[in-house]
Amino acid sequence: MNTSNSHALFLRAQRSIPGGVNSPVRAFRSVGIDPIFLKRGEDAHVWDADGNKYIDYVGSWGPLILGHSHPKVVEAIQKQASIATSFGAPTELEIELAELVKELMPSIDLLRMTSSGTEATMSALRLARGFTGREKIIKFEGCYHGHGDSFLIKAGSGALTLGAQSSPGVTQGTAKDTMNANFNDLPSVENLISANRGEIAAIIVEPIAHNSPSILPAEGFLEGLRAICDGYGTLLIFDEIITGFRHALGGYQAICGVTPDLSTFAKAIANGYPMAAVAGRRVLLERLNTTAAGDVTFAGTYNGGAISMAAALATIDVLETEPVHEHLFRLGDRMRDGLRSIAADLDVPAVVSGYGSLYVMLFMEGPLESYDDVVRNDRELFVAYRQELVRRGVLEMPENIGRNHIMFSHTDADIDTALEVSQAALTATLRRRGHRT
Ligand code: PMP
Numbered sequence: 001m002n003t004s005n006s007h008a009l010f011l012r013a014q015r016s017i018p019g020g021v022n023s024p025v026r027a028f029r030s031v032g033i034d035p036i037f038l039k040r041g042e043d044a045h046v047w048d049a050d051g052n053k054y055i056d057y058v059g060s061w062g063p064l065i066l067g068h069s070h071p072k073v074v075e076a077i078q079k080q081a082s083i084a085t086s087f088g089a090p091t092e093l094e095i096e097l098a099e100l101v102k103e104l105m106p107s108i109d110l111l112r113m114t115s116s117g118t119e120a121t122m123s124a125l126r127l128a129r130g131f132t133g134r135e136k137i138i139k140f141e142g143c144y145h146g147h148g149d150s151f152l153i154k155a156g157s158g159a160l161t162l163g164a165q166s167s168p169g170v171t172q173g174t175a176k177d178t179m180n181a182n183f184n185d186l187p188s189v190e191n192l193i194s195a196n197r198g199e200i201a202a203i204i205v206e207p208i209a210h211n212s213p214s215i216l217p218a219e220g221f222l223e224g225l226r227a228i229c230d231g232y233g234t235l236l237i238f239d240e241i242i243t244g245f246r247h248a249l250g251g252y253q254a255i256c257g258v259t260p261d262l263s264t265f266a267k268a269i270a271n272g273y274p275m276a277a278v279a280g281r282r283v284l285l286e287r288l289n290t291t292a293a294g295d296v297t298f299a300g301t302y303n304g305g306a307i308s309m310a311a312a313l314a315t316i317d318v319l320e321t322e323p324v325h326e327h328l329f330r331l332g333d334r335m336r337d338g339l340r341s342i343a344a345d346l347d348v349p350a351v352v353s354g355y356g357s358l359y360v361m362l363f364m365e366g367p368l369e370s371y372d373d374v375v376r377n378d379r380e381l382f383v384a385y386r387q388e389l390v391r392r393g394v395l396e397m398p399e400n401i402g403r404n405h406i407m408f409s410h411t412d413a414d415i416d417t418a419l420e421v422s423q424a425a426l427t428a429t430l431r432r433r434g435h436r437t
Contacts, residue, residue, distance in 0.1 A: 067409025
């Protein structure tokens with residue numbers, strides 16, 4: 001495969017953009033190759049700067065639930081663009097979207113919109129802290145909530161109360177206020193919260209730990225978090241930035257039956273347009289500073305921007321009127337089952353993790369129950385396999401353990417092709433490593 005144009009663009013990009021990319025993982029460093037520069041997308045396919053065509057399982061990292069340039073979304077944004085792109089003033093479009101989301105999710109009385117997932121999670125934390133008057137939060141190892149300072153804290157060296165900064169530039173003060181528990185481990189949460197009684201504003205969790213990748217909540221785990229939060233006057237925040245709208249119109253909260261105090265949404269809500277939201281109970285959201293009672297700051301020039309509103313309304317309309325989730329779950333099952341058979345036929349230990357339209361194959365013995373288990377993934381094999389997939393026209397996430405995304409525009413034929421390519425790629429990779437196949 002000729003990727004000389006991508007290579008030249010990468011060299012050029014590095015002269016004006018740090019590392020040549022605007023978000024670090026896009027550099028494909030975890031896959032050990034130069035980034036592929038993309039030029040065009042259509043349905044479930046993308047073309048790179050050299051004209052190579054790929055089946056796309058990155059899906060813009062989650063937003064493209066319907067696929068590239070879905071005609072109904074394109075029509076809605078073109079129509080809106082010809083009227084106005086952005087006002088910085090309230091619009092009826094925002095009300096329509098807010099009313100729609102409220103109807104879909106009973107936990108939501110009010111929502112405030114913004115542009116990115118990071119802004120949503122960061123603001124949800126500020127709101128939780130403002131409301132409770134407490135400063136500390138608990139998050140989970142392996143969950144990702146964006147690049148807000150409070151989230152760039154990893155577990156410290158055994159101390160119950162002290163995290164460690166995972167990025168230079170994050171202050172020790174922030175580290176002191178962020179604690180890490182283990183996903184699916186209620187005692188680890190109970191220990192932290194009882195040692196910091198009256199100090200924990202919120203527990204924030206991805207209800208499925210898709211960044212770990214795709215570890216499902218054990219039976220009773222989310223219910224247990226709800227009960228702990230109720231017991232300690234702590235708020236429960238579901239980060240539904242991946243799960244929301246992707247798994248069900250009512251979010252994962254509709255599937256698991258656990259009601260959070262606050263939720264955050266982004267990605268699939270607008271099929272690729274910058275749109276995110278913090279949502280939840282009236283008494284909480286009313287603290288945001290446009291109401292008489294409000295005092296917690298949460299602002300933004302692009303919040304509720306007209307193009308994003310039009311995109312979200314059109315996306316939700318398709319999700320409501322076409323059998324999107326049924327298609328996504330069916331193709332997801334096909335992909336996961338197919339990958340499991342390929343690994344079994346080739347006699348290579350593998351865990352195929354995922355839920356609904358998300359999947360990832362890790363090369364390790366099971367079970368995969370917590371982020372710690374991921375260390376058993378054979379990284380060398382994983383990297384070589386993903387490189388081989390790219391060379392053969394299947395684009396998966398350029399991330400260490402990243403889950404991949406199936407879109408509504410993927411067809412059964414796209415799954416068949418991806419499975420054939422996966423089989424060939426894994427066979428070739430194993431042969432090169434001297435594995436008899
Ligand atoms: N929360 C979750 C669960 C995410 O996966 C991400 C991004 N992958 C974010 C928050 C941050 O969203 P954004 O990249 O839009 O800031």
